[in-house]
Amino acid sequence: MSTVQTELQPIEQKFMDYVKEITQLGEAIGLMGWDLRTYAPKKGVEGRSEVIATLSSKIHEMQTSDQMKEYIDTLKGQTDHEIVQKSVEECEKDYNQARKIPTAEFKEYVALQSKAESVWEEAKDKNDFEMFKPYLEKMVEFNKRFAEYWGYEKHIYNALLDNFEPGVTVDVLDEVFPAVRKSLTELLQKIQNSSVEVDASVLTGHFPKEQQQAFSLEILKRMGYDFDAGRLDETVHPFATGLNQGDVRVTTKYDESDFRTAVFGTIHEGGHALYEQNISSELAYTALQGGTSMGIHESQSLFWENFVSRTKAFWQNHYDLFLEHAPESFKEVSFEDFFAAVNEVKPSFIRIEADELTYCLHIMIRYELEKALISGEIEVGDLPELWNDKMEEYLGVRPTSNKVGVLQDVHWAGGMFGYFPSYALGYMYAAQFHNTMKSEIDVEGSIEKGDFTVIKNWLTENIHKYGKSKKPLEILEDVTGEKLNANHLVQHLSDKYSKVYQF
């Protein structure tokens, strides 16, 4: 925040204290969530989940209370204090989102959500879409109704998008996504026509967990991740979580037959964590304390993963360090083979296993389908077939079952419609940030030297420190001087793969 802040008036202080309490409850929930996914013994899970539910409703009560309404009405536009003003706006948004949904309906929805997630899990295991279908139908119905309650301009799906990426609309996406899709599918074609054979099997030798961990920790440290304000633990589905600014934790997963899971996963989550660790301390425990959106958050993790750790410059500097930690067998892998292998492109069924190029295509399929579902152009029953058709069209592979097709992601079961685009936006934002960064500092030189300080500082100064005090597209435009522009992503991928696959 750049303006000089005046001292708080009593009513402002009361409001900020009230908000602080909400964030504190959130911190307690955050720790319980981290614990459930790392260390909690299984018999404690049921009770702990109920505690999380109780604290979550306390937050909900506070966010939608008459007291909150009074603060909003009193302070909105009536405060000279920028943090207070923007906090009021955030709170008003939450207040409206929650109050517009009738309480009974919301309760029903929350109950359905957890039921739908558990049914989804079973349906996925059993490869049984029909089992999941009625639940998904209900989730779609609820989300359509909520979108109507919330209101929107032009397209109903905008109401949902706004929950995850404020300011981004169907118009924005529909201008950008199809062109990117076309470029990416062309690029994919070139790669598939290339005579270069990339052999990723050189990477899948046995790699003991302890050694993967030591290497991952070293890279996190070099990235500038502050271990006095965080830690690295093991989990099944890796995540980063900002409990408070001095406690931002990273988790990872070790696959002893594929070190990429842990190494690139840790760097990815480390990118999220750097964001949360470097938000301005004056935003701590305010409504502006977190990252500003899913998309900007993802741009940070993807920046480190794809624009730093999958580059030639990175591995030129770090391959010796890698070999020091790697088992003997890796020492026979040449640098060139290694580098090509970590950049292999290979269309596959599963999004979370996708490479840097095909990932966005996975996202576009989901975006197109969920937009059509919400607007009523298609039915839930159409999904499996449409999913597979699009996979075949965009990626050239047709899922052999719904388990590896439409049933693979939890998001829809949890009612998260409007979330998927953030992943693709993250790629595009990251490429745009990278493009600007290159014109201001010596990015490649910094990566070559293995000293990421200037990169980390650039990200902090331009993005991290603002927390939620700037909206995603505001940050994008302030930093890059451009609106959403996918050309930088296409250019980046094209540059990279034309070298790897020599076309």
Added chain:
Amino acid sequence: MSTVQTELQPIEQKFMDYVKEITQLGEAIGLMGWDLRTYAPKKGVEGRSEVIATLSSKIHEMQTSDQMKEYIDTLKGQTDHEIVQKSVEECEKDYNQARKIPTAEFKEYVALQSKAESVWEEAKDKNDFEMFKPYLEKMVEFNKRFAEYWGYEKHIYNALLDNFEPGVTVDVLDEVFPAVRKSLTELLQKIQNSSVEVDASVLTGHFPKEQQQAFSLEILKRMGYDFDAGRLDETVHPFATGLNQGDVRVTTKYDESDFRTAVFGTIHEGGHALYEQNISSELAYTALQGGTSMGIHESQSLFWENFVSRTKAFWQNHYDLFLEHAPESFKEVSFEDFFAAVNEVKPSFIRIEADELTYCLHIMIRYELEKALISGEIEVGDLPELWNDKMEEYLGVRPTSNKVGVLQDVHWAGGMFGYFPSYALGYMYAAQFHNTMKSEIDVEGSIEKGDFTVIKNWLTENIHKYGKSKKPLEILEDVTGEKLNANHLVQHLSDKYSKVYQF
């Protein structure tokens, strides 16, 4: 609970839900406390401590609310449901304790408490009693005033005792403690006159942490500690914590030059944990869900530590297992020398390092001094001299500084007057339980076989399952048919040491 329970009336259900929410907030605080002492990065500590404070005041608000008063007034004596009735009684006690103290005074006290603890820490480091004195004086004053607010019969100190060991009074302690002291000092005399030389240095060879951990885990498992409902982690000051009945965690500390810290420490904390893991599930999330008192809790940890793991029967069975985990150098230590060494008696300055015999003498010194402080017979300024005099009189050693004398414990800085006696009571209760247990099951045979199932089941059936639904002296009398009786402790120590020291 033995009676058949009827279904809850709506008002009873509401009350129980209200109490459940209090316990849930307590669970969140418990996890944050565990995390602060195990894994939390240091920069997150300040924020996390404030979250704990916020949730603690929420509990305090709920415990002292008009809503709570209404539940108590409506339900007290008006419910047929035993758990509800006893929960009401617990809540009433908390309500009265808290409401009798003026809010402003309580806030001042809480602030002083944390200040006094940090001053104590510095004063201890610097061996500077004068620095701590004004804070301790204030803590004593507050506690005297609180005792007056709460009210008491006969002796003002009873009001404080009742917070930790309901039902135990100065009359009870003064009947028992002096006789025990006399017996223990006589026993100590015999040990010191014995020609047997116990050489504890045989135990202090280097013992890698991992091996200590493996052995500790194995013993915990054999004790019947349920690892699906708990875990073992490392900390600086070991503790056990029951977050919920399915999540009761043990922590320990590894000293590589003295394995006793971890091994006996883990068994001790494991005894606390077994208590919390085996409370009847119908008491979960009620006001009766925890252990019934500090003293009964300590009796459980001490039972496992002293009546199981320091016995000859235990080591006869486990010495081979121990040697399997121990480094090569331990293999030259004979069983007899080992067993004597883990039962060495040696008067020393520090309570928490004391052996089984002298520990109670340390407690009695604290009891006598704090009772006299609270009743006004002595002043804070008299403490250092009196402390050292009593150490010399009871243990035959005079502390060489206040750091290893009156400044060694945090309790008084935290305002915990009335707590110390629970430690000695725990020893006495444990000996009484052991005495009864021996007449009902084959304790020694079970220990010899290394199968503790019957012991664990006996403790569950007689003690654990009741949670707070029985008061400490009620449990003691129901189980043993006796009131507090220290003879069993004296007998146990006399039997043990007459063998170790051959008198």
